[in-house]
Amino acid sequence: MTIGKRVSQRTRGVKAKTTILYGFLSLAIVLVAILGWIIPAFTQQVVTVSVLMHAPEAAEWKPSVEEFHQTHPNIRIEVIEGPNDADQREDLYTSSFLLGNSPYDLVFMDVTWASKFAAAGWLMDLSDRLSPEQLSAFLEGDVNGGRYQGKLYRIPLRSDAGMLYYRKDLLEQAGYEPPETFAELVEISRSLQQQGLVDWGYLWQGKQYEGLSAMFVEILKGYGGFWVDPQTLEVGLDRPEAIQAVQFLRSTIEKGISPPGTTTYTEEETRLLFQNGKAAFLRNWPYVFSLAAQEGSAIIGKYGIKPMVHAPGRDSGACQGGWGLGIAKTSQHPDEAWKVIEFLTSEEIQRKFILATGKVPSLKSLFNDPTVVAKYPHYPQLLEVIENAALRPPIAQYAQASDILQRYLSAAIANRLSPEKAMKAAADETRRLLNR
Incomplete structure (x- = not known):
C-alpha cells in the first residue's frame, strides 16, 4: 500500500469519527434541552397557600378554588375549616400570630379585624399591589374598611x-x-x-x-x-x-x-x-x-x-360589613397568596360566586351586571343603599x-x-x- 493510500484511509477514518462525535454531541444537546424542559415541569414544587374559613363559607368558595387549581397547577389553596362563630375564628388567627409561627398565608377577615391585625404588625401592606384605578372598581366603604393609618391591608372579597x-x-x-x-x-x-x-x-x-x-x-x-x-x-x-x-x-x-x-x-x-x-x-x-x-x-x-x-x-x-383577604406577614409565599386574591376578587369569579350564592359583591360593576340583575333584580337598589357606608x-x-x-x-x-x-x-x- 502506498503512502498516499494510507493517508487517504486515515483521513476518511478521522472524518468518520468526527461525524460520529458530532452526532453524539448533537444528540446530547437535544437530550439536555428536553430534560431541561421536562424535569422542572415534573419536579417544580407545588406551593400551598392556606386560609382559615368556617365550613359554610368554604363550601361556597369551593367551585372557585377548584377553578383556580385548574389555571394555577403549581399553587394549591388549602382551606382550613374553623368554627362558625366569627369571634372564635378571630381568636384562632390572633393566637396563631401571637405564637409567631402562623400556619395561615391568607387572612380571611371581617371588616372590623383589619385595623387590629394591621396595628399589631400581623399583615402585609398591600397598598402597592393595586393601582388607584383598580382600587376604584371596589366599593369605597369596603376599601376604606381595609385601611389602617393610610395603608391598605385588606382587599374586599364580598360586601355587606x-x-x-x-x-x-x-x-x-x-x-x-x-x-x-x-x-x-x-x-x-x-x-x-x-x-x-x-x-x-x-x-x-x-x-x-x-x-x-x-x-x-x-x-x-x-x-x-x-x-x-x-x-x-x-x-x-x-x-x-x-x-x-x-x-x-x-x-x-x-x-x-x-x-x-x-x-x-x-x-x-x-x-x-x-x-x-x-x-x-x-x-x-x-x-x-x-x-x-x-x-x-x-x-x-x-x-x-x-x-x-x-x-x-x-x-x-x-x-359597612363584609369579608376580605389580607396576607399574613409571616407567609413564606406572599406572591402566590396575592395571585389567589387577584383570582378570587376578579370580576369573572365574583360574578359566578354571586350568582351561585346571592351574596353581595365587592365590585361596583356587578350590581348592574345584566346577568346578576336578571337573577337578583334588587341589586341596583342595593348599590344605592351600600354606597351610603357608615364605618x-x-x-x-x-x-x-x-x-x-x-x-x-x-x-x-x-x-x-x-x-x-x-x-x-x-x-x-x-x-x-x-x-x-
Whole structure:
C-alpha cells in the first residue's frame, strides 16, 4: 500500500469519527434541552397557600378554588375549616400570630379585624399591589374598611351593609311613601299599628353584642354624630347627636313601636318577625331579601329595601360589613397568596360566586351586571343603599371600644341608665382606652 493510500484511509477514518462525535454531541444537546424542559415541569414544587374559613363559607368558595387549581397547577389553596362563630375564628388567627409561627398565608377577615391585625404588625401592606384605578372598581366603604393609618391591608372579597326593609303593600294601602326621616318612620309605624295592619312598626337588633354596635352606627350617622374619629381619636359618644340617637332607639320601645323583647333580639329574631308579616319596617342585612322570598314566607313580593332613615338635613348610614383577604406577614409565599386574591376578587369569579350564592359583591360593576340583575333584580337598589357606608371606627382597639359601647348602650335602651349618663360613661371609658 502506498503512502498516499494510507493517508487517504486515515483521513476518511478521522472524518468518520468526527461525524460520529458530532452526532453524539448533537444528540446530547437535544437530550439536555428536553430534560431541561421536562424535569422542572415534573419536579417544580407545588406551593400551598392556606386560609382559615368556617365550613359554610368554604363550601361556597369551593367551585372557585377548584377553578383556580385548574389555571394555577403549581399553587394549591388549602382551606382550613374553623368554627362558625366569627369571634372564635378571630381568636384562632390572633393566637396563631401571637405564637409567631402562623400556619395561615391568607387572612380571611371581617371588616372590623383589619385595623387590629394591621396595628399589631400581623399583615402585609398591600397598598402597592393595586393601582388607584383598580382600587376604584371596589366599593369605597369596603376599601376604606381595609385601611389602617393610610395603608391598605385588606382587599374586599364580598360586601355587606345594613338597610331598611319595608312593607310596600301596607304603605300603598295606607297611602304612604317610604319614610326618609326618623319622624316619618315613627308616624307611619303608629298609623299602621292603629289600623291593625301590623303588630309592630320597627324591628331592630338590641341585644348586647356586635350587632348592636353595627346597628347603632347607622342611627348615629343619621343624626350627624360619630363614634371615634380614627385620625384624631376624638370620641363623640357624649355629644348631643349621639344622645339623640340613643333617645330615638329607646323611644321606639317606650312607644310600643318596637317590641319589649328588642333588647334581646339579634338579626334572626327580627327577620322572622318581619318575614311572618308582624312588622312594617326592619333594619337588617341583605341576606334577608332572599330568605323572605322563599316558600312559606308571609310577605313574598310585598317588601322593598331602601337606605336607612335619618334626621332632616343629615345623611343616611349603612353599616359597612363584609369579608376580605389580607396576607399574613409571616407567609413564606406572599406572591402566590396575592395571585389567589387577584383570582378570587376578579370580576369573572365574583360574578359566578354571586350568582351561585346571592351574596353581595365587592365590585361596583356587578350590581348592574345584566346577568346578576336578571337573577337578583334588587341589586341596583342595593348599590344605592351600600354606597351610603357608615364605618365602625377602624382603630386598633376596636374590639374593646365596641364592648364599651355595647354595655352602656344596652343599659340605656333597657332603661337602666339615662341616655345622657350612659353615653357620658361610654365616652369617658372609651377615651381612657384610647389614651392608654
